[in-house]
Amino acid sequence: MGLGMNDPSxxxxxxxxxxxxxxxxxxxxxxxxxxxxxxxVGFNAGDAAFWPDRSSYIAYAGAPADWPARFADLxxxxxxxxxxxxxxxxxxxxxxxxAARSLGLAIHVFEEGxxxxxxxxxxxxxxxxxxxxxxxxxxxxxxxxxxxxLDIPEAPAHWGDMRQHIWYGAVYHGFLMLANRRxxxxxxxxxxxxxxxFRLYLRRLLLMPLLWIDRVAATWRIKSEGFPYHLxxxxxxxxxxxxxxxxxxxxTEFLELVIDGFARGAARHHHLIFxxxxxxxxxxxxRRDIRRIAAEKGVADRVHxxxxxxxxxxxxxxxxxxxxxxxxxxxxxxxxxxxxxxGAAVYAKPEFVSxxxxxxxxxxxxxxxxxxxxxxxxxxxxxxxxxxxFYSARGRRQLLRQVVDLMxxxxxxxxxxxxxxxxxxxxxxxxx
Numbered sequence: 001m002g003l004g005m006n007d008p009s010x011x012x013x014x015x016x017x018x019x020x021x022x023x024x025x026x027x028x029x030x031x032x033x034x035x036x037x038x039x040x041v042g043f044n045a046g047d048a049a050f051w052p053d054r055s056s057y058i059a060y061a062g063a064p065a066d067w068p069a070r071f072a073d074l075x076x077x078x079x080x081x082x083x084x085x086x087x088x089x090x091x092x093x094x095x096x097x098x099a100a101r102s103l104g105l106a107i108h109v110f111e112e113g114x115x116x117x118x119x120x121x122x123x124x125x126x127x128x129x130x131x132x133x134x135x136x137x138x139x140x141x142x143x144x145x146x147x148x149x150l151d152i153p154e155a156p157a158h159w160g161d162m163r164q165h166i167w168y169g170a171v172y173h174g175f176l177m178l179a180n181r182r183x184x185x186x187x188x189x190x191x192x193x194x195x196x197x198f199r200l201y202l203r204r205l206l207l208m209p210l211l212w213i214d215r216v217a218a219t220w221r222i223k224s225e226g227f228p229y230h231l232x233x234x235x236x237x238x239x240x241x242x243x244x245x246x247x248x249x250x251x252t253e254f255l256e257l258v259i260d261g262f263a264r265g266a267a268r269h270h271h272l273i274f275x276x277x278x279x280x281x282x283x284x285x286x287r288r289d290i291r292r293i294a295a296e297k298g299v300a301d302r303v304h305x306x307x308x309x310x311x312x313x314x315x316x317x318x319x320x321x322x323x324x325x326x327x328x329x330x331x332x333x334x335x336x337x338x339x340x341x342x343g344a345a346v347y348a349k350p351e352f353v354s355x356x357x358x359x360x361x362x363x364x365x366x367x368x369x370x371x372x373x374x375x376x377x378x379x380x381x382x383x384x385x386x387x388x389x390f391y392s393a394r395g396r397r398q399l400l401r402q403v404v405d406l407m408x409x410x411x412x413x414x415x416x417x418x419x420x421x422x423x424x425x426x427x428x429x430x431x432x
Contacts, residue, residue, distance in 0.1 A: 008035035008408055012078055015040040016085040016093055017047060019110070019390040021168035024084070025051050026396055030404045039078055043092060044186045045179040046172035063185045068095045075103060082106040082407075088126050089240040091187075097126070108407055110390075114327050114346055115377065117161070119385040122403055124412040128325075129245030129344035132414055133384070138351050138372050141379040144418045161392035162278055168391055218306045219313060222273060229271040229304075230362060231314055231332070232258050233323040236277050237284045246324045246343030252289050254324055254342070259290070261358025263297040270319070270362070271302045277326075278308040320365040322358070333373045338365030349376060382422065383413040 013036055018024030028038040041058050042048045051057050062070060074080065083100050085093045088109050100107050111127040113119035123131055180186065222229065235242050237251040248254050255274075262272045274290055287305045294303035306314065311328055315321070321332035325343030332339050333352055340354045340361045347353070352368030354361055386403050389395025405423055409416060416422040 011036040011082055011408070012080045013038045013082045013084055014074060014078065014080045016083060016096060017043060017090070018050075018084075018086045019168075020046075020050075020172040021164070021391055022050050023390045023396055023399070024086075025053070026400060027084075027404070028053075028056070030400055031407070034404060034408060036408075037078075039074075039080075041074070044183045044188075045175040049172070049175045049179075059182065061183050061185060064091060064187050067092055068099060071096050071099055075099070075105070080105060082108060084108045084110075084407075086110045087240055088128075088130055089244040101125075112327065113385055114380055115330055115385050116327055117389065119381075119387055120390060120399060121384050122386050122406060122413065123384050128241050128346065131346050131384075132412075133346040133380075134344065136414070138349050138376055142375050144414075145375065145379055145382065147420070161389050161395055164391035165279070218304065222271075222304060222306070222314070223317075227269060227271045228267075228319050229273050229317070230262065230266065231318040231321045232272060232274045233311075233321055233326045233328045233332070234274055234276050234286065235324060235326045235328075236279060239277075241325050241327075241343065241345075245345070248324060248342070251284050251286060252293075255286070255289050256293050257342075257358065258322055259293045259297050259299065259303060262303070262362050263299045265357075265359030265362035267363070271304060272299070273314060273318070274303070274305045275311060275314055276305065276307045320361065322361070330377070333368055334377070336368060336370050338367050340365070347373075347376065352376070379417075382417050 008031070011031075013028070013031055015024055015028060015038065024040070028040065031038050039056050039058055040047075040051050040053075041060050042051060043060050048057065048059065058074065060067065060070060083096055083105055085096070085108070087093060088097055088111075097107055107125050109121075109123050109125065109127045111121040111123075113121050121127055125132065176186075176188075234251070237243075242248065242251075259272070262270075266272070274286070276286065290303060290305050291300065294300045311331055315331055315335055315337065318332070318337060320338040320340070321329060322340040323329045323342075325341055325345035325348070327345075327347075329339055329341065329345070330347055333347065338354055338361070339352070340356065340358065341348045349372070351372035352370075354366045354368075356366060386399055386406070388397070388399025388402070390399070406413060409421070409423075411419055411421050413422070
């Protein structure tokens with residue numbers, strides 16, 4: 001048994017839904033190699049497709065209302081000690097987490113990296129607005145870091161495995177659409193039907209060359225005209241962070257607020273750039289809404305829309321950034337840009353996020369405390385940010401080298417750093 005770890009042979013892991021692709025299954029193989037027992041609950045044909053071991057697979061084909069009782073039975077019958085899941089707000093996970101807390105189970109939560117793309121997030125108990133980071137101050141982080149030793153890598157400039165991410169999403173929804181007969185009562189955590197989701201993923205794959213041309217042309221226009229601009233970082237309207245941890249229910253509400261603040265506060269020669277999320281698939285008419293609202297506010301010639309692409313190219317010349325609670329905002333903070341946030345976010349600390357009204361922010365934005373943000377980022381890299389990725393083979397290998405030991409450790413990453421039990425961390429080299 002490793003130092004600071006429970007005996008893995010006494011651990012019974014129950015996996016729920018994970019990121020699209022083979023990561024959860026590869027993780028289970030590593031936990032078994034360490035001596036733990038692993039089970040997987042599948043809620044649809046997409047879950048089953050990426051879990052080839054039938055002996056450890058448990059299909060749940062019942063009604064959503066019956067899931068909490070079934071979860072309790074599984075915990076009792078399999079003597080479960082740990083649950084593992086990706087994202088903590090979808091209904092099947094929220095129900096399981098509530099029960100797991102009352103039973104004293106360890107709750108392992110994976111998410112996209114707070115410092116993406118070269119890192120993923122691993123926490124216990126909850127992520128994003130439910131993360132322990134929400135209650136930790138920068139002062140507490142600095143005290144914990146007093147004896148830590150880590151060279152902070154440069155801010156990453158691009159998403160590492162976007163094509164694989166889209167591909168696995170298309171495959172997953174293809175199984176749901178074509179082979180989900182066994183799971184007739186399955187209800188996804190999003191509002192669109194499985195068929196609609198599949199069409200959007202497939203359309204995104206097929207249109208990638210045209211989307212690239214559109215993005216390059218829009219970016220070139222912004223660079224060539226040479227105007228000062230502010231950057232609005234968009235996210236997916238159906239994303240859990242937007243729906244569960246923000247004051248908005250529709251992206252249009254955010255667009256109206258930002259464009260109105262820009263029209264009332266920004267200098268007349270300044271422009272506003274809306275940068276779409278890299279996985280934006282057109283289910284929300286964002287470009288059309290931006291054009292309509294900008295025309296209503298009298299700033300149509302000063303408001304622009306860019307599809308996906310490298311955020312660094314736009315951030316390097318921006319005056320400020322505004323977002324609901326996108327993790328991409330941390331790249332703005334890394335560059336010392338003023339930032340205004342409207343939703344709950346793990347980085348929304350008073351030391352480096354503005355509390356000005358939007359007109360004031362666009363007129364005279366307050367700058368972040370760069371030293372405070374670097375200490376915050378340093379703390380994340382020592383704790384919940386694990387180098388690697390879910391979707392590419394290389395990223396999975398890097399992630400698996402580290403995360404299994406973190407899952408088997410007695411202390412969660414935040415307590416481990418505070419108590420001095422944290423293992424040395426590996427960091428990816430950012431290749432220019």
